[in-house]
Amino acid sequence: MRNSALILAIAPLVFAIAACGENSGQTANTSGTPGSNPAAPATRNRWDNIKSRGQVICGVSGEVPGFSFVGTDGKYSGIDVDVCRAIAAALFDNPDAVEFRNLNSKERFTALQTGEVDILSRNTTWTLSRDTSVGLEFAPVVFYDGQAIMVRKNSNIKSLADLKDKAICVQTGTTTEQNLADQMRKRGITYKPVVFEDVNVTFATYAQGRCDGITADRSALVSRGTILPKPEDNVILNEVISSEPLAPAVAKGDARWGDAVKWVVYSLVKAEELGITSQNVGQFTASTDPDIKRFLGTEGNLGEGLGLTNDFAARIIKHVGNYAEVYDRNLGPKTKLNLARGQNQLWSKGGLLYSPPFR
């Protein structure tokens, strides 16, 4: 009897101790993967933590060529990846001071909220509710996208209306699910969504012919389309069913960190506007134009105001390049994706990219 009482008493004790350990882990917000640096305490001291860690922990997808993708050499590349590299360049003068973590679309916000990653640069659409109820702080848009539908060329589907009663493959955890439902409801078209958690399974199911169409951001369709078994057999419908401004995001609560990320993104745009590239940035440091001098930090102390060095923009351009260079490297005509710049052109060239002044 006595023994069983003891066991009864000890079992919850062991549980309590285990739970305590877990709890203290949570307060420090170290939900890191084993063997990697624990990320910062939630939000308050993120800035100091990143600095003392000497590394930015960046949440990416890792599954979308052109945005974030692990190449055959094991290296990450893509426009989302380059945003993180630019931040590392600004902070540490070293674009490789980044640890990338692959997140699926469902776990990404929790990873940011709990502090597992410092920044989410993972083709994430900026929406009001994500700003408020999810508690994110969005940086400027790095890619203006829109949701579209891809179908097989030989399917005789030419518009959304042709998809009546057809199966459409969708990935969960994104804005696409709701957008599709909204559009179809608006037009009174019934359809059958087949929803998956994994992006690879979603596209594989479409490729196998289970779904007549597949929906995602246009860029993602183009990008994933290049790795389908027969890319040329598929076509993206012209109808764009939503606007999807993709932006990096940080957790609410540390304004300094949010500001830094914001202005790093603006630096990329501003550099293109001023015509500064990774090739010619050296010559520009000798410029006498006060605008350029302030931007590159040879005059004034804008960078220090951000908690960075004054030459942070120069560092970014030196290591990562300006927006045009980043875009061309990852999505431009020389890549398989060959996406036209469209809305992602500078405002002065008819696009939507605009940087507030650096002064």
Added chain:
Amino acid sequence: MTNLKPSIWRDVRFWRIALQLVAVLLAAVVVVILWGNLQRNLRQLGISFGFDFLKQQASFDIGETLISYKPTDTYSHALWVGLINSLRVAIAGIFLTTIIGISAGIARLSDNWLVRNITMVYVEIFRNTPLLLQLLFWYFAVFLSFPRTENKISLWGFIGVSQNGLELPWFTLSPEFSALLLGLTFYTGAFIAEIVRGGIQSVAKGQWEAARSLGLKPGLVMRLVIFPQALRVIIPPLTSQYLNLTKNTSLAIAIGYPDIYFVASTTFNQTGKAVEVILLIMLTYLTLSLTISVVMNLFNRTVQIKER
């Protein structure tokens, strides 16, 4: 003279109660600390805790529904639809897996070499590979490899098999549902087969001999004498397998079947209410599991030896 009343510290009755009190207290403290921690973290992120979102409009579609559902319905209604979808797989799965498991379990002990070994191969393959892998296999390698619906294969004139699933005369089972159902059925069936085999082998040899000496045919020996006794051993582990099957239905999202876990995921994604949604899912599966346990325990009582 010695004091006959022992000190309270040496009284086993005191310790029995005191230790339990301490344990309960500690557990309560942990819950309070965790709750406080959660509240603090949520407040820091400016997120509020509450279940009001359940009354909001869901705005997403669900591919397969048994009850009527449209995107303008509430999240709570969407969750109901998901729960019913989960139950549909779980109930059909438990029914089918019992048949397959018992058949395979008995076949494992068959006198026929071929039958015995075929079931052994089945049991060993299905028991020893991961369920997720099997589900993907059923989905991609089996159902999605069938011809397109225009040139469906016709079985016995009334079952159509195509990429659109199993078309029966009165309704169609989607490939997602079919793959999930068959995957769960055959996976769990392999475990049940072993449980049944063990149960049958646990019946004393004398029972076989006694039954045979009564002149019963082999089938009747099993049905009337051996199996009812084996059930006493079979039911408790069988309950665990039913629970496993029910909980494993949550893998549905891997192959696109809209179960409750899928609906909850989308709800979580659209509302950002991670803690609330996880709590709801935990409660749901807990309720399902406890219900199955209660039913099986009642059934177990009826097959136990009645001591008079």
